[in-house]
Amino acid sequence: MTALLKSREVILALAIALLLVLIASRFPAFVTPGNLARVFTDTSPLIILALGQMAVILTKCIDLSVAANLALCGMVAALANGAGLPLPLILLAALALGAALGAINGLLVWKLEIPSIVVTLGTMTVFRGIIFVLTDGRWINAHQMSDGFKAFPRTVLLGLPVMGWIALVAVAGFAVLVNRTPLGRALFAVGGNPHAAVYTGISVGRTQFAAFVISGAMAGFTGYLWVARYAVAYVDIAGGFELDVVAACVIGGIAIAGGAGSVAGAVMGALFLGIVKNALPVIGVSPFWQMAISGAAILVAIAFNARNSRPQGRIILKSAEHRT
């Protein structure tokens, strides 16, 4: 029982439940199934990107270029739609372009061993700049997009829009990838103890490369969803979103030093931020409070992580000092 209470995911789930109860006590309309589905759909991009970011952070790296990647792929999707490309091809193109952009980050980290924070700081500005070069800073507005393009993420199936379903599929797929595949084990091994990983025959660089490709592909696909849902594409969409994504991971207990964390944690970290963001206007607090709240939440989360400094989550290759 105490072990269960000490688990990160349980505490986070309790925090989210407490948050919902507090809001519901004054605004019962917030916790109706319909509204919760809306909140979940609204948080979908954050959930999907947090999963990709989790893969990267597990390998001791960080990907600050996800929001720029999202914006670039979203813009390319909108341009492709303008050129009359069919929707399935657009989806594929967004996914492939995102993966390719992630591969650029991954190659620089893998082959040239440049620290990931430097690489992605650089590519972040470059990706955004490319959008400007592609469009001369012009916006692509709702009337320039075809109806099918805009309708897909908003189509409601069984009470949940397609965008929400895609997030659920991503969570399920990611849970399988992380917990049931060799690559998933490699992600933890590389972050937990890179030297030991090499001796067990896992290539550190190749695993990091794979993590960046996954993160990039998810960002690229989300780019289409974002542009289609909000029906607008311009240079600065999702500006600063990379920080929300990292914040979701940190709140979800993904250790920034790599090697520890869980899919459930990342998803709940994203949900926590999503609920706060959606609840603020309901309870009558200015949306300008959101930034400070998410900052405070990050600080509380890391202080909490440090307090039970015992490594959380799956540690596959233990280093000698970790024995207690």
Added chain:
Amino acid sequence: MTGTPTAAAPTGRHIPDRLVAPAARALKSWESLLLAVAVAIFIANSFASPYFLDPWNLSDASFNFTEKALIAFAMAMLIIAGDIDLSVASIIALASTAMGAAMVAGASTPLLVATGIGTGLLAGAFNGLLVARFALPSIVVTIGTMSLFRGLSFIVLGDKAYTGYPPAFSWFGQGYVWWVFSFELALFAAMAVLFAILLHRTNFGRAVYAIGNNATAARFSGLRVGRVRFILFLLTGLMSGIAAICLTARLGSTRPSIATGWELEVVTMVVLGGVSILGGSGSIPGVVIAALVMGLVTFGLGLLNVPGIVMSIIIGLLLISVIALPRLWARLRRT
């Protein structure tokens, strides 16, 4: 000194004092490569635009790097010690908001300056406390405080702005000390010298390198690692506060979105200056030259009517390529 054998030891093999002569090493250093790049850009710019070599234009151009460079000096020391502070731009926003609130309350110019510096120090102390005292990783702490500090500024200001700073205060951003030399440029030069002395000529500076190379070994050799790291965060907060004073005075207004994205440009400047992002090596002269390079590139492209976002592509590519090219070169030589 150059390793010539002395007459007293004629036998045995000749062992030089140094493997590479100091002059040759200085020539091959990162700083001299960067200096060559700076000179090349300077010459290219003066051919590309007839307006480049005007002293007043050059003086105006200095404003786009002096404020960032002030922070970059402190950030360089922080990165050399193995930490990083991503909250610097948010400290500017918070300090600027505090100064705006003080101005509305009727504070005089000296009090405004004290408010800016005090806010910077407080914010730096907060970061330093979390990192040094509670042993939390600096990158996540400062990602958190980055949201927190700017968030506080958004709470206070929302979509409004503080304007109407007194003329005496504007001098810190718009005033000139002598001829074309602005207050900011003079401050930049003075701080460059101060930080170079602090990092390269004091015990504190050596402690910074020692901690960056091996914090555990530094602790075992008697250095107060926690205290040094705390002071470095305090110093970064202080310089961000000073940069906030200059920037607020120059713009004459405060918005919560002030200096957005500066943390990236400051880190780029530091890394471009040859400071290893992994800690343990780098120099202040390198950062000074990197600031000049970035300033010249931005100014030159501006004269050619290149839009700001295209400049940011070039800065981004510059950041990656200055690190990638030497490594690529080393790889090619090995194979």
